[in-house]
Amino acid sequence: METEHTHAPTSFGLDMHWTWESATLGDEYLAWHETARRECVRDILQMTHLADSGHPGGSLSSLDLYLVLYSHCRLDPADPWMHDRDRIVVSHGHTSPGVYSVLCRLGYFDRESMLTGFRRTFSKFEGHIERDVPGVEWTTGNLGQGLSAAAGMALALRFKKVGAQVFVPMGDGEQQKGQISEARRFVRKYQLHNVTALVDLNHQQIGGRIESIMPQDIAAGWEADGWTVTTIDGHDPVQIHRACRDAVRDTTTPHCILARTEMGKGVSFMEGTHAYHGVAANAEEYARAAEESGEDPALWDLGRLRVRIEALESGAEAPVELASPPDVYPAIRPGTPRTYEVGTKSDNRSAFGNALLDVAEANRADDFTPIAAFDCDLEGSVKLGAFHKAFPGHFIQSGIQEHHTATCAGALSIEEIVSVFADFGVFGVCETYNQHRLTDINHGHLKLACTHIGLDVGEDGRTHQCIDYIGVLANLFGINIIVPADPNQTDRALRHMLVEPGMFFLGMGRSKLPIITGEDGQPFFAGGYAFEMGRLDWIRRGARGSVVVTGTLAGRAVEAVERLRSDDLDVGIAVLATPAYIAAASLEELARTPG
Template sequence: EGRDRIVVSHGHTSPGVYSVLAELGFVNNEEAVSSFRSTQNLFEGHIEREIPGVEWTTGNLGQGLSAACGMVLGDRIHGREIQAFVPMGDGEQQKGQISEARRFAVKYELHGVTAIIDRNRLQIGGDTDEIMPQDIRAGWESDGWHVAEIDGHDATAIYTTLKAAGEDKTKPWCIIANTVMGKGISFMENKAHFHGVALNAEELAAAVEELGEDPALWDMAPLEDRRSRRLESTVPTLPVVENSLKPGTAVTYSAETKTDCRSAFGRALHEVAQATDAVSPPIAAFDCDLEGSVKLGAFHKDYPNHFFQAGIQEHHTATCAGALSTCGVTTVFADFGVFGVCETYNQHRLSDINHAELKIACTHIGLDVGEDGKTHQCIDYVGLLRNIFGMRIFVPADPNQTDRIVRYAMTTRGMAFMGMGRSKLKTILDENGQPFFGADYQFERGQVDFIRKGQSGLVVAMGTPTGQALEAVDTLRQEGLDIGLAHIATPDFIDPAALAEIARQPFLATVEDHSVNTGLGACLAGALFSTGHAMPHLRIGVENYAPSGPSTEVYKHCGLDADSIREKVQAFALERQ
């Protein structure tokens, strides 16, 4: 805690990183050499956070500066100011996320962030100015950074410039270190070929001779022997940051209340913060110009120093929030689903690789986006997020379940996605007309909530369409068809005992405003099959991109209104008789 950070953005410079760490005693040099880029340990081709001295796993270029911003913010929330140095390549300056991070750093006065660019003017394909011309200096200066150019081979210049950057409390610095790739070895200088190619034995001998080094120190035989032995090493695990948040008291919306899940999310988030520490809770929230829509207003009002408005810069925001979440600050990234999941999938994947604790809260998921149309309908979030091994998916049925899911996700460890629609929903009621997810309801990941019990078949819904599915099931029951209804909020993890109960039904119908190919239906079918169960299964969901219009009309167009669900389930039931 409180240490300065070095976030190496161009992770492919791993041999240099491992060599320096070995020289400083962080790692064993023989282990690094013997198993570099092998499966024996973590000395991978791109640097890994599990290695002592490595702050952030990188390799996806352009994300290191965003991560450094998150780390500096993390210490600031804890009452500390640190320095974060970000070595970068010049080729990666072509990435747009770097521009997003530059603007964010200036807005939030992250003067402790210093970037240093290896300006060798080469990338894999050749000259950087030929592949994609850009004025690197002008770009950084236009975003408000102080830029210094130095000889990148002059150690004294590097030190004095870094020292000056650290002492400047008025703006962040970018140091452009002009270098020559392969400097000092004539056949390597300014050759893009050697960007990622090791020397063979003859080339190594020639290079060593030209450098005036002792050839005995560079004898290939001992190196090859080390690699043939592939020494296994013990790499320490990352420290566990415990979650200290308090859930507060759950809120129950009455049977008569009609509100939206996103408002329930905003209220629950605010109350978790209040219950934990009314003055300065270890919570941060990021917004991308949608504060009113994603309901962060109350949190922003009471905790302005924990709220970060990043503008329409989702890629930077996702990485910055992910990095901040590793600093003992439970971090929420709130956005519309199509931006918070589809647009930023790679950033979330890298956060998971870095063992982040990010909580992603997305509104406007599924078809429930109002008149915004197909470009804004996030109908593939389950399929995408299931690919992230550390992600937990939560899709509540109504505001009451939303309240409890938010409190659960915020107070438990691990990455989490909370998905909500836009519209105001009726409270889901039990058969006695009381809130099903009411005062006595306790949420646990994996559970299946059986809202109606039946013997003639089972409808299983997820998220916003649950109310329409309930209306359809109640009508069928009144017509004499003993159909049950269940809700699954965690499609990625379903309790095996509940699966066995589902499998006892004559047939199954799943209802979701998600792609039928990768959502609840696919998850449930796979889970049933994996546990040895097979049953007739009707999938009701989104089968193509939907048009623009009021949500009620869009759901009807897609066959997800109560009447359409009733007709489809009834027909499927009759086919089974």
């Protein structure tokens, strides 16, 4: 059952006690809603007009949904990231003016910072909702990903045994995206019945009416995937509350609420047209809206705000600092590394699977481990079988749905669960780059483990030869790229990336590889070896030059160097398992190396 919670809207200074338990909305709430809506409409028009850009139309059509959701969910502006909060994942992130205005009304931040900072470089109030803004759960804007992110958060709540709700406001135009279909099947399969979708059905998208752009039976699609679908008036707070309450109380199926709305609701010249999807009111239109509001003209005067913006942009004033979300990551014990002895031929992917199981076992508490592994119907190939057998509740089989899985795993990774997504390189990197980019923007801790990279899957042909994985992933600001040389280094690299926070990629081929040995003939990446990002591991030292190699070809490179040395050409070889990063000390050492 939902616990009672308190909001203190800054507009009124009243303590409100609203939950989903009430059978209907009382007069107190309806009065607050009416006043808050009027003030939010003004905020939406002002911030978009001041920025001379933004998305007022959809913000106005979704506004009533936001007001009901944010005022009734278990949330606390004084503690925006409390562990048992409900989650609201706004999928159509361009409606940021609507989201920000409602959060402001509920006391998450001050109004002037929002109005003067919207869409400006000195501010966190970006044009699409930003997780660094208190009250925002997930940075969105790339449409179609919100439901997948919500599914990841719902999984986290299940793992942590937290009884919270997850709501996903969405646009109707984005229903054309295939990832939403993937996500709703996943939610139904895993019985994530605490997830509720709300579709803003205003029938408008950038280019016109949704029926003209791409005809679609939205309700039938959700129903076909096992969701309960309800259609309501999306501007009636009583109907919104009732539909959400029914969804919260139903523990047998997820609900999709189709909310019939009007684009630009509340501003006469914006209503019912796609023209203001992404266009702010000009000066004449802004004046017209102010006059139509019937409010004191002083409330619509922007003179002081413009002066403040100039001061902020010039640096004469500093913007108000907003609290950032806590960067949480569980404490992980690495377990004891395995050693693959000389003469053993194993593939790196098997070493990955073994090490993943070891670390999960090292952190086991009954049937729980703080690790979850996602698969897209490649369990045997990516070597997740042992983990699946040991931790069936933490093995997430998504089917052939890579786009959803990448987002879902990324969102889970910010919830104090170590999230591992294993796939082939062409699917886990190339096909899902956009999803990983959004996880990176959200400061996720996703552990992406891809097999069958490079030309090591040559027989399958060019469609499966992922040769651009380093160049593609190097464009992400926060990712750590690791391409280990043999099973022993794979084992230790995997343990390192599970222990350390941050987003990591582990790249592996398909073939069995020789165990790389040191000058003493023993496994080089064993014994006292510890993996370190950016370090050159010198397999052989040479006086006539050096070879630097990464990944699965390291064994062949060592053989080539040995042949050169047998011909009295004293060449050294070093393995750099992090091809996108070399530590300064290693670079200096390489520069000093003879040759």
